[in-house]
Amino acid sequence: MQFNYDTTNLLSKKIKENTITATLYLAAQKNIMHAPMYGIEYDPKKINLSKVNLCKKSTNGCVAACIYHNGLFQNAHFSKNKIKQARIKRTFKFLLQKDEFFEKLIKEIKALKRKAKKDNLKLLVQLNKTSDILWEKEEFEYKQKKYSNIMELFPEVDFFDYTKYDILKNRKKLPSNYTLIYSRAGLNKGKLIDSWEDLKNYLNNKISIAVVCSNEIKEQLLKNSTYEDYNIYDASLFETGQVDINKNINGSILLHEAKKGTNINTNSAFVLQTQEDISNYLI
Incomplete structure (x- = not known):
């Protein structure tokens, strides 16, 4: 059975000081565990929610301070929390429907590129707003061509992320248009x-x-x-x-x-x- 994890957008965008900043919000492990309470269905044979962790180097301090977690269990109406629903759906699409995920991501970045060019704006893309995925290693295929990562497809776009991985040891080889900041x-x-x-x-x-x-x-x-x-x-x-x-x-x-x-x-x-x-x- 193919579940529907579509959302209006993958990327949220803000325009300030002549720059479009596009960000991807995914769901933290604590939120993914409660997907059924948000009315989101999935096949337990294909994914073990207890083992999903897209921010593997997170610490007690950053987890507690992360605004993303605040208020999660203060509202009993899980099904009405549209923001959390959307983040979980995006996460499931990334994990379970990766081809569709990248197809939509590419479409949105192309649209943002057109807007940036039309309005003479700079475009910045942050994919790890609430995660710490090694995007430089996320391969995909687009129009029958294989790409090592999303930065390779968009060499003229500047990507950036914050990470708790040891960049000097674990993430040395990065695309030239991908800036990592140690958190x-x-x-x-x-x-x-x-x-x-x-x-x-x-x-x-x-x-x-x-x-x-x-x-x-x-x-x-x-x-x-x-x-x-x-x-x-x-x-x-x-x-x-x-x-x-x-x-x-x-x-x-x-x-x-x-x-x-x-x-x-x-x-x-x-x-x-x-x-x-x-x-x-x-x-």
């Missing part, structure tokens, strides 16, 4: 995943890092254009095409602000909230 993890189960020395190693190898912090800490750090000689930016400037981090000699530090209502695991040090946090984890 600082902090502590996981009491163990420090990435010290400042680890982060500097990325920066010195021209790999930018992303740091999540409170508004107060973000404003404090952004008072200067550099931090220990590394360029530092509000991440939103990069995501809207206002900053080109690839032109810098070293990697850059991109600051993300933990929005109000974010569920912060204070034992994880994922979100830097105080001067003491900076002293402990960024020095």
Whole structure:
């Protein structure tokens, strides 16, 4: 039986500062497990929901802080939560109907390219908004030709993602139009995943890092254009095409602000909230 996992769009788009930023929202494992509650059918012989994890390197801190999880179980009307439904359907299409998934993804990127050209806009595509898939290894066939990844089909489009994989070890060979930023993890189960020395190693190898912090800490750090000689930016400037981090000699530090209502695991040090946090984890 062929299930219908169609959604209006795969990509969400925002236009700001002369840039179209298109993002793909998929479902986290916690949400996929409850697919039946959202009225989404599937064949249990083809997929084991308990083993689906599209963000394998996630830590306690980033899982807790991820806005994507907030409010999931606060509303009993699962069938009415259209956003979660759509994300689960997109995920099932990616996992179970991959040919159709890539066909739709290609169609949408082509449409965005046309709009960007017509309106003289830059196009940025982020495929791992709520996942950490190795897109550089996702092969597909389009019009009887095999492609190693979606970036190969669109060499003139800039793709970017944040990742918790060790880029220097596991993701060295990337398409030239695919920028990966290492996402600082902090502590996981009491163990420090990435010290400042680890982060500097990325920066010195021209790999930018992303740091999540409170508004107060973000404003404090952004008072200067550099931090220990590394360029530092509000991440939103990069995501809207206002900053080109690839032109810098070293990697850059991109600051993300933990929005109000974010569920912060204070034992994880994922979100830097105080001067003491900076002293402990960024020095």
